[in-house]
Amino acid sequence: MPVKILADSAADLSKEIIKQNNITVVPLVVLNGTHQYLDGIDITPKKVFDDMRAGKIYTTAQVPVSKFLQLFTEIAENDEEYFYPAFSSQLSGTYNAAVTALEEVRQTYPDVKIEIIDTLCASVGLAHVVEKACELAQKGMSAKEMVPFMTKYAHEMVHVFSVEKLEYLYRGGRVSKTAAFIGDTLGIRPVLTVIDGKLIPVQKTRGEKKLFQAMLDLVEEKAGSELTDTLISIMHADNLEGAKKLKAAMELRFGCKNIRFMWLGAMIGAHAGPGTLAVFVEGKNAPKLP
Numbered sequence: 448m449p450v451k452i453l454a455d456s457a458a459d460l461s462k463e464i465i466k467q468n469n470i471t472v473v474p475l476v477v478l479n480g481t482h483q484y485l486d487g488i489d490i491t492p493k494k495v496f497d498d499m500r501a502g503k504i505y506t507t508a509q510v511p512v513s514k515f516l517q518l519f520t521e522i523a524e525n526d527e528e529y530f531y532p533a534f535s536s537q538l539s540g541t542y543n544a545a546v547t548a549l550e551e552v553r554q555t556y557p558d559v560k561i562e563i564i565d566t567l568c569a570s571v572g573l574a575h576v577v578e579k580a581c582e583l584a585q586k587g588m589s590a591k592e593m594v595p596f597m598t599k600y601a602h603e604m605v606h607v608f609s610v611e612k613l614e615y616l617y618r619g620g621r622v623s624k625t626a627a628f629i630g631d632t633l634g635i636r637p638v639l640t641v642i643d644g645k646l647i648p649v650q651k652t653r654g655e656k657k658l659f660q661a662m663l664d665l666v667e668e669k670a671g672s673e674l675t676d677t678l679i680s681i682m683h684a685d686n687l688e689g690a691k692k693l694k695a696a697m698e699l700r701f702g703c704k705n706i707r708f709m710w711l712g713a714m715i716g717a718h719a720g721p722g723t724l725a726v727f728v729e730g731k732n733a734p735k736l737p
Contacts, residue, residue: 450528450584450593453518453561455510455541456486457534458573459682459712468581471529473518475541475714476508486714495713496685496721499615505717509540515548523556530590531563532576532597537644538569562590566601567644570715571680571727576601586736596734603730605669606641607662609652611686611722613637638662640669655689659696662726666697671731674701684711684723693724 454460456474465472474485477495484490486507495505522529533542542565552559566576579600583593613635636658638650649665652658670677679697683690690708697703711723 448528450530450588450590452577452580452584453529453531454573454577455534456712457539457541457569457714458577459570459709459715460574460577461709464574464578468578470577470581471518473510473514475510475534475539477713477717478506478508479503484713486712490713492710492713492716493685495716499717499720505713507539507714507717509544512544512548515545516551519548519552519559519561520556522561523552523559526560528560528590529562530580530584530593530597531561532566532568532573532580532601533563534573535567535569535641535644536565537567538646560590562594564594564598564601565644566597566604567641568601568604569606569641569646570711571682571709571725572604572606572641573601574709575604575678575680575727575729583736599734600729603733605666605728605730606725607638607665607669607727608640608682608719608723608725609636609638609658609662610719611636611684612720615718615720638665640665655692659693662693662724663696663700666726666728667701669730670728672701674703674728676705677703677728679703679706680709680727681706682709682711682723682725682727684716684719684721686722686724689722689724693726697726 453471474488477484477486477490533545536542545563549561568576580597635651637648638661639648650661652661681690681693694706
């Protein structure tokens with residue numbers, strides 16, 4: 448029986464991908480005041496983005512240890528085998544919660560077959576990693592065999608994105624109030640990436656043309672220019688028009704033929720905000736299957 452794949456909702460996987468690959472997804476928590484929602488289950492990204500435009504503030508919480516304890520115990524009792532590429536430990540406590548739960552379950556079930564890696568990835572970058580893990584599982588790899596390949600693959604994943612308003616990053620504690628106010632007043636659109644699992648701003652731009660140029664420069668630096676047939680995900684936060692323009696820019700520059708659109712999920716969207724655009728692609732040094 449192939450290894451089964453576990454993911455958390457920070458991967459922003461579409462329902463179609465989840466169903467096609469029979470992926471088990473554990474939800475992170477999205478909070479609005481006293482209201483608590485399970486990401487991807489009882490709140491939609493569209494709801495979050497509409498509320499944020501209206502001035503509402505959302506926060507988030509990791510998957511609790513108790514959820515992993517319950518799930519890992521069931522896996523052990525059913526003698527199943529799972530591989531779990533987890534949301535970056537630098538952006539959430541979810542990975543550490545999973546490791547803590549697995550250590551506890553191993554005290555009762557020492558032969559439990561679960562492998563967890565810290566992908567240092569987020570959102571659709573994490574989705575690419577989960578999908579690659581599904582591919583390896585179908586090829587018959589064991590969970591242990593997948594660990595070194597998938598760790599290397601995940602750590603080479605390219606994340607390039609920009610937010611519509613710095614105000615949203617300020618609400619999530621990512622930038623100062625002063626920086627957000629000045630940046631939004633001047634119409635600054637930052638280009639950000641993920642380095643060692645952390646969100647890092649790399650450039651400030653003004654105007655859509657310069658923004659797209661800066662984003663694609665960073666894509667080329669990290670993924671190379673030979674992207675004709677490479678799977679590329681353009682993610683948007685209720686900004687399909689912007690995503691289409693970014694797609695056209697990528698096709699013009701790289702001749703891309705394999706671009707898909709994906710939505711930013713409610714959990715990460717609560718921090719990045721509506722209007723966010725991103726490009727995700729495997730890095731030029733990502734390992735290739737033999």
